Amino acid sequence: MFTITVESSPTRQSFQISTGDSVLVGSEKCLSNLIPVGCRGGGCGVCKVRVVEGDYSSKCMSKAHICDAQAADGYVLACRVYPLSDMCIELVKR
């Protein structure tokens, strides 16, 4: 279990996530509705967030939504990110 804290929502909120779930699926399971849900496969870009702090592993994400420069700035697709520690993320305005 890790804690994911979401900044830049109206109030700072957090949810618990089980090992093996992506940040997006963890958010869905907690009914937190904080992160928009799309394809859950790294393709559509609607779940884009920025990692402020924390370790994670990730699977490939569409370059159409996360270019190399954005990746370097910590932008990720939440459906492709698997926490390895507590994390702090920030929502991205679409």
Place this chain on the structure above:
Amino acid sequence: MKKGVMRPGHVQIRVLDLEEALEHYRDLLGLIEMDRDTQGRVYLKGWTEVDKFSVVLRKADEPGMDFMGFKVLNNEVLSQLESDLTAYGCDVEQISSGELKGCGRRIRFVAPTGHSFELYAEKEQTGKWGLSNVNPEAWPRGLKGMKATRFDHCLLYGPNVEATYQLFRDVLGFDLAEQVVDPEGNRIAAFLTASMKAHDVAFIDCPEPGKFHHASFFLDSWEQVLRAGDLISMTDTSIDIGPTRHGLTHGQTIYFFDPSGNRNEVFCGGDYHYPDHPPVTWKAEDLGKAIFYHDRVLNERFLSVLT
């Protein structure tokens, strides 16, 4: 008026990971793996399809659709449509025979919605998978997953739906089977057919060109659609919506996503269309019911989640 376009023949889909995609398209949808090529592309088809392949998977950095191809009656028709497309003002690209293994010469053009389409006349025919053409049994044993029978249609999103409809109608001989019209009279969706099916390709208006909404595969019954829903849960596959029914075409359907985020549909039923039938119209104000006949409301994803 018919111009010799027969049916959707293939779709090339970009995926982020080929092995994951194969587990999805081969093991879950139940498509048959038919071949691979030197570019690493994988060729598949539904078991009832006579031609060698209908789905091509290509590994890429971003998912989506590379192109959709239609098979035409013969080479004379292909040459005729090639000059008709050029005369209409399309840039027509030549792709030589064999570039897709087992497929003859193709011509490619970009529709005003930003999607690439191909026409071709010849493809190797390997026959229905697992069945003889003489005294065939009802179905082959050993099918996997949803046992998808054939690639049926694509729904594509982009601008200039009207111009694309006109091109498909005037040059390629498609009919408008169904449409969605807004209160000002603009056509915001066009469901087009070259056959008796309710759609062979469909377009919905969206500002971004060349977007892929879904590729759809045909199942035999509502029971099979429910069973597909069971398999989606068993495999923890990303679900979009359903099982439900569409208002448009009245097909019974379930939407889900491949591991790269491309949307798929499996469906059964649906209306039929003859060339003398006027189009069926749905009002844009009732789009919820037109798309999801039972819920009668759109989910946000239907309009915005695309690859």
